[in-house]
Amino acid sequence: MRTVLTLHGVNLSFGPVAALRDVNLRVDAGERVALVGSNGSGKSSLLRLMHGLKAPGAGCFVCHASVRQAMVFQRPFMLRTSVQNNVALGLWLDGVRWHTARAQALRALARVDMAELAGRNARALSGGQQQRVALARAWARQPDLWLLDEPTASLDPHAKREVEALMADFARGSPQRPMTMVFASHNLGQVKRLASRVVYLEHGRVLADLPVGDFFNAERLQAVSAAACLFVKGELA
Amino acid sequence: MSTFTQSAVTALDLITSGDPALWTIVGRSLAVSATACLLACGLGLVLGSWLGVARFRGRGVCLTLLNTMLAVPSVVVGLVVYLLLSRSGLFGAWGWLFSFKAMVVAQALLVLPVVTALTRQVVEDAEHGHGEQLRSLGAGTLLRSVMLAWDERFALLTVLIAAFGRAVSEVGAVMIVGGNIDGFTRVMTTAIALETSKGDLPLALGLGLVLLSVVLLLNSLIALVRGWRQRVEGGSFAGPAGAAA
Numbered sequence: 390m391r392t393v394l395t396l397h398g399v400n401l402s403f404g405p406v407a408a409l410r411d412v413n414l415r416v417d418a419g420e421r422v423a424l425v426g427s428n429g430s431g432k433s434s435l436l437r438l439m440h441g442l443k444a445p446g447a448g449c450f451v452c453h454a455s456v457r458q459a460m461v462f463q464r465p466f467m468l469r470t471s472v473q474n475n476v477a478l479g480l481w482l483d484g485v486r487w488h489t490a491r492a493q494a495l496r497a498l499a500r501v502d503m504a505e506l507a508g509r510n511a512r513a514l515s516g517g518q519q520q521r522v523a524l525a526r527a528w529a530r531q532p533d534l535w536l537l538d539e540p541t542a543s544l545d546p547h548a549k550r551e552v553e554a555l556m557a558d559f560a561r562g563s564p565q566r567p568m569t570m571v572f573a574s575h576n577l578g579q580v581k582r583l584a585s586r587v588v589y590l591e592h593g594r595v596l597a598d599l600p601v602g603d604f605f606n607a608e609r610l611q612a613v614s615a616a617a618c619l620f621v622k623g624e625l626a
Numbered sequence: 627m628s629t630f631t632q633s634a635v636t637a638l639d640l641i642t643s644g645d646p647a648l649w650t651i652v653g654r655s656l657a658v659s660a661t662a663c664l665l666a667c668g669l670g671l672v673l674g675s676w677l678g679v680a681r682f683r684g685r686g687v688c689l690t691l692l693n694t695m696l697a698v699p700s701v702v703v704g705l706v707v708y709l710l711l712s713r714s715g716l717f718g719a720w721g722w723l724f725s726f727k728a729m730v731v732a733q734a735l736l737v738l739p740v741v742t743a744l745t746r747q748v749v750e751d752a753e754h755g756h757g758e759q760l761r762s763l764g765a766g767t768l769l770r771s772v773m774l775a776w777d778e779r780f781a782l783l784t785v786l787i788a789a790f791g792r793a794v795s796e797v798g799a800v801m802i803v804g805g806n807i808d809g810f811t812r813v814m815t816t817a818i819a820l821e822t823s824k825g826d827l828p829l830a831l832g833l834g835l836v837l838l839s840v841v842l843l844l845n846s847l848i849a850l851v852r853g854w855r856q857r858v859e860g861g862s863f864a865g866p867a868g869a870a871a
Contacts, residue, residue, distance in 0.1 A: 466756040482764040
């Protein structure tokens with residue numbers, strides 16, 4: 390299986406605060422990797438590093454140049470323009486002509502059931518709607534690697550379900566073009582439903598990296614990391 | 627009737643009767659300040675937007691200098707422009723001293739740091755809030771500065787209105803480089819200063835009322851733009867710049 394990205398001994402600090410410490414990770418094509426851990430554990434920092442928004446202070450990060458990435462943030466930024474223009478923007482920045490980008494944006498919006506709101510001011514949408522637009526914006530770029538930073542954290546239960554369903558749908562990809570997904574989440578139910586593998590972080594270190602079945606098996610998890618086991622018990626309680 | 631009341635009544639009469647002397651001065655003032663603002667904004671918006679996003683060595687020093695220039699007295703700006711445009715100055719051959727053009731240059735230089743600094747602040751706040759997501763989409767420094775400036779256009783509109791207010795109400799710079807020549811370079815602020823010193827209160831009061839009205843109108847416009855923005859964007863969680871990750 391093709392390796393999409395690799396991290397060796399990666400450190401990342403923000404001033405005196407060590408966000409990531411000695412992180413070793415490999416993500417292969419088609420995997421759906423969930424990053425879990427408490428607030429401040431390094432999940433968002435790891436995603437940003439994977440996306441090239443931050444550079445490691447030490448260690449080595451390799452992502453093949455041909456891997457197209459798209460990232461969805463917890464609170465998506467919408468420009469003060471129409472929904473369609475917001476989606477087209479990503480394509481235009483990829484080099485697609487504006488007229489073509491707008492047409493493709495409309496198709497992406499239809500995919501997330503938002504086509505009827507294409508002309509609306511994106512800032513006037515609800516949180517769930519904006520997140521769906523952000524997913525459309527990412528999907529339109531046909532990424533090989535999806536990075537999602539707690540995309541449902543700010544949403545009500547109904548919107549959470551809608552966005553999660555879209556994530557699951559997009560993650561399927563196609564046999565010719567498997568989609569790789571790395572997402573951060575506090576929602577262990579979501580992790581169980583979407584992930585094939587779970588990486589547990591604490592204070593910037595990877596303490597557990599297991600297939601999802603093993604991660605939610607208390608005995609197996611306890612054998613790997615007592616801290617991770619405590620975390621799961623606490624979250625599921 | 628007291629002198630002040632008499633003068634005020636005469637001033638209102640000058641305004642409402644369309645007194646040519648008064649309204650010529652008003653028109654000239656607005657033209658000088660509007661032209662100066664256009665020039666200053668053309669450069670200030672671009673420079674300010676870029677400064678809001680770009681990170682380079684010496685940026686801190688640039689910002690300190692920029693903020694210092696915000697507090698430069700208008701007479702000092704006038705003095706500098708006077709020295710440049712005087713016969714023995716660098717641009718003396720242009721013959722611009724004591725003309726409309728000289729006043730425009732002086733006010734443009736006065737207002738440029740205001741536009742640049744305020745634009746820089748607006749765009750930098752937006753960059754802190756949303757720059758990361760634009761970088762994620764592939765936008766480089768220059769493109770981000772343009773996109774964020776465009777996105778914050780309503781906030782920048784209030785910057786422009788404030789800059790115009792600064793220009794139209796200054797007196798030092800235009801007095802020095804314009805010379806306050808009757809029918810040629812006399813503007814509202816210099817006319818008020820002159821007429822008051824002559825004791826001709828009605829014209830000074832009339833011009834003062836018009837100037838106050840202009841400033842009041844500008845502030846009302848700012849409030850209207852803000853109110854309209856809030857109504858259009860309502861309770862979206864994206865909110866104002868800097869509020870969302």
